[in-house]
Amino acid sequence: QVQLVESGGGLVQAGGSLRLSCVASGRGFVTYAMGWFRQAPGKEREFVAAIRSASWTAGSTYYADSVKGRFTMARDNAKNTLYLQKNSLQPEDTYVYYCAAGRFAGTVSNAYTSWGQGTQFSVSS
Numbered sequence: 001q002v003q004l005v006e007s008g009g010g011l012v013q014a015g016g017s018l019r020l021s022c023v024a025s026g027r028g029f030v031t032y033a034m035g036w037f038r039q040a041p042g043k044e045r046e047f048v049a050a051i052r053s054a055s056w057t058a059g060s061t062y063y064a065d066s067v068k069g070r071f072t073m074a075r076d077n078a079k080n081t082l083y084l085q086k087n088s089l090q091p092e093d094t095y096v097y098y099c100a101a102g103r104f105a106g107t108v109s110n111a112y113t114s115w116g117q118g119t120q121f122s123v124s125s
Contacts, residue, residue, distance in 0.1 A: 001114045002026040002101050009097065009119030016089050016123075022082040022099030022116055029080040030054045033105035035112055036073060036084050038095035045098065049073040049084065050105035062105060067093075086121075094122045 008020040020036070036048040051073050052060045061073050072085040082099055097119055100112035 002029055002032060004099050004101060004114055004116035006097065006099050006116040006119040009121040011122045011124060012089055014090055014123055014125050017085070017087045018089065018121065019086070020084040020097055020099075020119060020121070022084075024080045024082070024101065029101075030077045032101040032114075033103060033111075034073075034075060034082045035100045035102065035105065036082075037098045037100060037109060039098065039118075040095050045109050047107040047109075048097070050107065051075055051082070052105045060105070062107065064107075089123045091123045091125045096120050 002024040003026050004022050004024050006020060006022045012018050031053050033053045035050040037045045038048050039045040047064050048067055049071060050062045054077050063071060070088045074083045099116045101114040102112035104111050
């Protein structure tokens with residue numbers, strides 16, 4: 001399995017942009033599908049975006065309707081790093097964001113076997 005560490009969280013004003021990063025350690029990052037999820041206090045974790053592994057239609061990405069057109073997910077396999085670029089941010093984008101690794105680029109959390117610790121991200125109005 002890979003170990004995942006997110007970074008880049010913080011506070012940004014509405015309308016602004018921010019990029020989250022997720023660095024993977026361990027073997028086989030290139031073979032994993034990766035996902036971003038988010039969770040608000042007291043609520044279930046929800047899907048944000050996913051990207052297939054390099055060995056399976058490399059670079060194919062999927063987005064939740066709520067972020068489509070505003071968020072962009074990318075991976076740099078040479079750096080074992082996953083990114084989530086977030087634009088046109090709104091207060092409703094305030095969550096703890098998690099990256100995850102699994103064998104398939106699913107939209108449900110149980111498709112993934114490794115998780116980061118999460119990074120808090122808040123948008124002020």
